[in-house]
Amino acid sequence: MGFIATTVDIILNSLVLGGVLLIVSVGLNIIYGLNRVMNLAHGSLYALGAFAGYTIVAVGANYFIALLLAPIVVGVVGLVIERILIRPMRQRHMIYTLILTYGLMFVMDGLLKYFWGVETRFIHLPEFMRQTVSLGPVSYPVFRLVILIGIAAVVAALMLLLGRTRLGINMRAASDIPEMVSSCGINVRGVQISAFVLGCMLAGTAGVLAGPLFTVFPDMGHEMLISSFVVVVIGGLGSLRGAIVAALLVGFVQTLAEFFITDLAMVMVYMLMALILVFKPLGILGEGKFE
Amino acid sequence: MIKLENIDTYYGSSHVIQDLSLEVEAGAAVSILGRNGVGKTTTLRSIMGLTPPKDGRVLIGDEEVAGWAPHKIARLGVAYVPAERHIFPALSVEENLKLAEANAEREGAWTLERVYEYFPVLGERRRSGGTKLSGGEQQMLAIGRALMGNPSIMLLDEPSQGLSPILVAKVAQIVSELCKEYGITLLLVEQNFRIALAMAERHYLMGTKSKIQGEVSSQEIIDDQELIKRTLAI
Numbered sequence: 238m239g240f241i242a243t244t245v246d247i248i249l250n251s252l253v254l255g256g257v258l259l260i261v262s263v264g265l266n267i268i269y270g271l272n273r274v275m276n277l278a279h280g281s282l283y284a285l286g287a288f289a290g291y292t293i294v295a296v297g298a299n300y301f302i303a304l305l306l307a308p309i310v311v312g313v314v315g316l317v318i319e320r321i322l323i324r325p326m327r328q329r330h331m332i333y334t335l336i337l338t339y340g341l342m343f344v345m346d347g348l349l350k351y352f353w354g355v356e357t358r359f360i361h362l363p364e365f366m367r368q369t370v371s372l373g374p375v376s377y378p379v380f381r382l383v384i385l386i387g388i389a390a391v392v393a394a395l396m397l398l399l400g401r402t403r404l405g406i407n408m409r410a411a412s413d414i415p416e417m418v419s420s421c422g423i424n425v426r427g428v429q430i431s432a433f434v435l436g437c438m439l440a441g442t443a444g445v446l447a448g449p450l451f452t453v454f455p456d457m458g459h460e461m462l463i464s465s466f467v468v469v470v471i472g473g474l475g476s477l478r479g480a481i482v483a484a485l486l487v488g489f490v491q492t493l494a495e496f497f498i499t500d501l502a503m504v505m506v507y508m509l510m511a512l513i514l515v516f517k518p519l520g521i522l523g524e525g526k527f528e
Numbered sequence: 529m530i531k532l533e534n535i536d537t538y539y540g541s542s543h544v545i546q547d548l549s550l551e552v553e554a555g556a557a558v559s560i561l562g563r564n565g566v567g568k569t570t571t572l573r574s575i576m577g578l579t580p581p582k583d584g585r586v587l588i589g590d591e592e593v594a595g596w597a598p599h600k601i602a603r604l605g606v607a608y609v610p611a612e613r614h615i616f617p618a619l620s621v622e623e624n625l626k627l628a629e630a631n632a633e634r635e636g637a638w639t640l641e642r643v644y645e646y647f648p649v650l651g652e653r654r655r656s657g658g659t660k661l662s663g664g665e666q667q668m669l670a671i672g673r674a675l676m677g678n679p680s681i682m683l684l685d686e687p688s689q690g691l692s693p694i695l696v697a698k699v700a701q702i703v704s705e706l707c708k709e710y711g712i713t714l715l716l717v718e719q720n721f722r723i724a725l726a727m728a729e730r731h732y733l734m735g736t737k738s739k740i741q742g743e744v745s746s747q748e749i750i751d752d753q754e755l756i757k758r759t760l761a762i
Contacts (some may be wrong), residue, residue: 406627409618416578417614421628422602422677 242374247492253381255488256388257447262465262472262480263395264439270412270475270526271432273331274323277338279465280458281345282437286311286444287453288349291358300362300449304387308441315437319430342458349455358453366449380449387446392481395439399477408432412475464491467510473520482521529554530575530681530715535584535594537567537574544570545581545738554589554680557707557714559724562734562760568717569611571738572683575715576608577601588681607674611686611717613666615658615673622654624669628676643672646702664695671703681713684727688720700726721756725749733759 261283268276276282289307294300322341326333366380399405407428411418419425443461451457468487472479490509494502519525530552537545544567552558560568573579575586577598586594588604602608607628616624625640644651647668653661661669667687674682684703688696704727707714718724724731725746733742733756741759749755 406619406623410616410624410627413617414614416598417608417610417616418627419598420576420578420602420608420610421673422599423627424597424599426597 239374243496245372245375246377247496249375249377249381249385251485251489251492253385253388253450253488254492255485256385256392257443257450258461258464258468258487259481259484260388260391260439260443260446261461262468262484263477264436264443265465265469266436266472266475266477266480267408267432267439268436269469271408271415271429272323272327274334274338274433275331276436277335277462278318278341278345279338279436279440280460280462281342281349282311282315282440282458283444283447283461284349284453284455284458285314285345286441287360287448287457288353288358288444289441290445290448291353291360291453294361300360300366303360304442304445307445308438311441311444312434312438315434316430318437319433323433342462346455346458353455355455360445360448360453362449384446384450391439391442391446398435404428404431464506467506470510471513471521473522473525475526476520476522476524479520479522479524486521529587529589530713531585531587532571532575533585533587535574535581535586537570537579537581539570539579543737545574547584548738548740549584550732550740552681552713552715554713555711556730557704557716557728559716559718559728559731560734561718561721561724561731561756563719566734566736567738568734569685571734572608572610572685572715572717575601575683576606578608602677605678605680606683607677607679607681608683609670609674609685609687611689613670615661615666615669617657617659619658620655621650621658621661621669624658624673625650625676628673638675638678640676643675646675646706647672663690664692664699667691667695667699668702671699671706675706679712681715682707684714684716686718687716688718688723696720696723697726703727721749735760 261279265276265279268274286307289310290303293303293306318341322337323334326337362380366383368379369376370379370382399409407418407423411425411428415425418428464487468480468483471486472483487506491502491506494505513521517523532548532550534547534549535545536543536547548571560571562568570579574581577593577596581594584594585592588601588606591604593601619627622640625643649665650669650672658669687699691699700723706712714728716724716727729746731744731749732740733744735741744755
């Protein structure tokens, strides 16, 4: 491959990886921002999304149907988690939900293995997505481009939701001063629950999007959870703009490192995180809210 | 109408409000005067449901609201303007106002346009971030946001905090006029008796542990300048 071809390839792969990371970590961020719950089961919800997508396709539906349905499945599971596990802990210190969701992660991973087994699964894609397309000097898999477009659509929808809708306004307000939101006549608990479900749906969406890229297996959420923590730390907890910059940055660093020094790729990512923690503790844009 | 009957409110483990009773009749403007830390803010928070009283009754009109969620109390037509303003930093000026509009289920005429008529500066800066405004503008935004809920009762906590005397006078005048014009019941909490005089006609003098030391009219304060000093040591 020539230099230009390699460059285009690296850029596209970075965007795909960064995009998946972005959707997962924005979900984590929204859940934390509104509920002050650091959801350690987030990676497992991501895996659940991938498995739900796999199963929906396996029973005969189109991949795009799975892309719509799997997040809803994960959202319903998220609602059940909130109602049964998070609700009783709301008045307590964050450490309770931290440990609770840590346990939930193992329970969910166990259930994934129980229902789907430990072997790696492949989501069956429509014929056209299995082709490659020539982009100038590069021949690139169509499914990666479709996923890139899917990621862009999700991010655009999310920005519209947060920026333009009533729920988005309520969420942005309640992430800073929930008490004042309720004083304005809004059921702030409802806003918090919606944010929890939305965050879970984003994890699920990322899972179906990532399934064809990284394959589907029960522990797929672990690495993604750690990587999304890295994104959240670099971007600053609670900062959407920071998360976008950080996800792309991590995507690029990891992709570049994988290309040049494969074995040290994740090492580079963590060194980047360590540098940011030391020099920009509130995230790369300085917008983080640690409490 | 607001009526508190023997309420007890705790902030954490400290018993801030002890056996407090007071009443504000519909359409009246009443202040609670007292030093820092006597429980003035907690009184308003008890009414709003933000720190619900452990004991006693809170009446808003005919409803007994002690223990209700704050948003349900707000929907009865109670608006709260905290001393810190609590402007939402992630929202623009206009979004700060819109947020309060949506969930006002009562019939009423407050719209963005009308708030901008009263506070033109908010209209000019409608796209700015809420907390990018100056202190005085933020106070106006907090009041405008309260109006967007079409309140019949306004709870106003120390409007003078952090504002210059000229701005305070202006804010006091606007709020008083608004409340009179629209029949909004005003319960004001202040340390500064001049502002209380400018905005309210009747005053509760509150001492430590929320103990009501007296109830006086504006005229009585004007006639006896030492009254406030004697009772409250302000």
